[in-house]
Amino acid sequence: MYKLTQEGILYRQSRGIYSLTEKKKKTYTPEITRSLKILAGKIHNQFPYIDTCLWTTKWLNEFMLHQPGRFYTILEVERDATESVFYALNDLGKEVFLNPSRDILNKYVSHSKSPIIIIPLITEAPIHKVDKVATCSLEKMLVDIYCDPELFSTFQGAELKRIYQTAFSRYNINKAKMLRYADRRTKKAEVELLINLQRNGS
Template sequence: MNGVKELILSFASSRKEFSTDELWDWISQDGDIVRNTVNITLSRLVSKGEIMRVSRGVYAMAKGKSIFRAVLEDREIQVAEILRNKYPFAPFCIYNGKSLVPLQHHLSENNVTYVETDRSAMEAVFNTLKDAGYEVWLNPSEDITYKYIDLRKPVIIVKPLVTEAPTEKINDINVPTIEKLLVDIKKDEDFAYLQGSEAQRMWEIGESLYNINQSRLKRYAKRRGLSYNSAV
């Protein structure tokens, strides 16, 4: 596997981007390498952040960009445990508002725990967390968020989880990918304080610092009712 890894990295470093077929055509000249081995090694390099996926079947060298990871603190882990026990079959995406900090140009404190789930489960989740002693808000509008919610405090916002939203697991908890966050700040009412020039700047920072899966980004933007151009 190490030999295949070096071959892939060598090929990637000589090109701006490449397809899996182009990679295989080049590597297969060796004659002793199985294509499945190449595919597995390529996937591992993507997971490690050494290679980035540009679009479906197209890759590029990561060029020193980092892999974005959403923030989970003790409160989010505790909330996830409560909800997992109470609603074992419900989907959840949970993260702390501090996840936004690395993307921000003008820093604004956000200590909110965001809990996203099916619309049909939102009210039950809201009541469960409220009964557990948390300060909880149910899918607040822009006006409610602005007037009544202090984002600096450890409150919880329960909001709808869009089906097929791009998430990943940290500590066995579903959290948003960077593609999901970048689109959500353009769309969600509780993120209205970020929208406009700040959201655009966050997008630019995200592009410069982190690996962005462009096909995932376009797909989720379309699902949220945003054209790719309006999202960026």
């Protein structure tokens, strides 16, 4: 029981009583806007057999003190399909960037009105469907902003710690799921340290 509670699989409710969900915390469900639904529909129509994950950095706002003025739409697709999806969206007139470097992020993406960033989808990433749109879980989002500091530069440093602290204080988060995904991204030890720091109130 001790091992399961330490891994975030079980939560202690009272003496001798455990639960699969943490008390007084909600399950995170992001808002799928009309524009995200439309984009997801267009991708599915052209590429019905590829796995995708669609989300926006705007969702991180609720966890932050300093609110960024611009947001990215993140579109993760199977690695072999990234270029095909890029050209398809580019033909539709979208502001789309494929695996942008730090230089491209600073020179072009940061000045775009509605940038869509295409990156490879990590296999076995914790994604789920909300309103029929394949999107990331909160666990995945928290791991990704740590693992890609250039892409998610706005969310680093003290802001990163605040995001983790606020997310864990408001929502049920599966630590085991986070660490499995962090391990896929070769950052398990670092992410576990971040989790333990906020759980201990540091």
